[in-house]
Amino acid sequence: MTKTLKDFDTVCKPDWCPGCGNFGIQIAIKQALANLNLEPHDVAMVSGIGCSSKMPHWVDTYGLHTLHGRAVPPASGIKLVNPRLTVIINSGDGDGYGIGVGHLVHTMRRNIDMTYMVHNNMVYGLTKGQTTPTSAKGYKSPSTPFGAIEEPMNPIALALTMGATFVARGYAGDVPHLTKLIEEAVKHKGFSLIDTFQPCVTFNKINTYAFFVQNVYKLEADSAYDKSNWNMAMEKAHQTDKLPIGIFYQVQKPTYEEQEPGMANVSATKLDISNIDITKAMERYM
Numbered sequence: 001m002t003k004t005l006k007d008f009d010t011v012c013k014p015d016w017c018p019g020c021g022n023f024g025i026q027i028a029i030k031q032a033l034a035n036l037n038l039e040p041h042d043v044a045m046v047s048g049i050g051c052s053s054k055m056p057h058w059v060d061t062y063g064l065h066t067l068h069g070r071a072v073p074p075a076s077g078i079k080l081v082n083p084r085l086t087v088i089i090n091s092g093d094g095d096g097y098g099i100g101v102g103h104l105v106h107t108m109r110r111n112i113d114m115t116y117m118v119h120n121n122m123v124y125g126l127t128k129g130q131t132t133p134t135s136a137k138g139y140k141s142p143s144t145p146f147g148a149i150e151e152p153m154n155p156i157a158l159a160l161t162m163g164a165t166f167v168a169r170g171y172a173g174d175v176p177h178l179t180k181l182i183e184e185a186v187k188h189k190g191f192s193l194i195d196t197f198q199p200c201v202t203f204n205k206i207n208t209y210a211f212f213v214q215n216v217y218k219l220e221a222d223s224a225y226d227k228s229n230w231n232m233a234m235e236k237a238h239q240t241d242k243l244p245i246g247i248f249y250q251v252q253k254p255t256y257e258e259q260e261p262g263m264a265n266v267s268a269t270k271l272d273i274s275n276i277d278i279t280k281a282m283e284r285y286m
């Protein structure tokens, strides 16, 4: 039976601020899962901490809301133990590119088959508007009242450098486009990053819907663009006069799971453990 958004509704309603870009991302995720005809029990959503990280509460799949910056290790564990699950991580720019960046870069080079969505609003929303790693130089906030001194990090360039095999950027205000990106990322066999521009209507008065409407354009509109060309992708990653969205780079490489000898053709969830006695192991902790 054809799936719809409603198949992924939860009984709880989101408490994001009215107009928050997270609503657009939530709709895009649900629509992508429905279009891919996935069942709620086929998907595990994992998150860290932040406004974005409440997502597992409001999309009806398996869900795990973890610690600040720590979504990637449990998500990796879920995927490695049960490779049949579609694993989607939801994180913010503070969560994923700040405290959690160490986990992120190593997972990119491992090429574990997961989709990592960063809701990039260039501000810490949940803690009331501080500067994050993607805030622009000069950005004024409670943590940088005279303007941010550091240059912002470039997540697309970082992902390309770390060997991510699917690197994309979406915009929460263009739900059909973002839906398609999520579908492609989930179908991709390997690690997928979708850095997603997400307006924070409460704290970021610079990177607004109006700003993005004026500044984003779609990579696929350029017929000469070749998403298998790493150098071309890197050049686009550094474009600042306008902001490209779409798939910057996609290449097929063996996943971590495919190369790990202990996982060859076997899912840990399928192993017969009825004859395994863990009493001795547990005694160590008593």
Ligand code: SF4
Pocket: 015, 016, 017, 019, 020, 021, 022, 051, 052, 121, 125, 126, 199, 200, 201, 202, 203
């Ligand atoms: Fe959204 Fe910003 Fe409100 Fe958080 S603080 S819910 S990111 S608008």
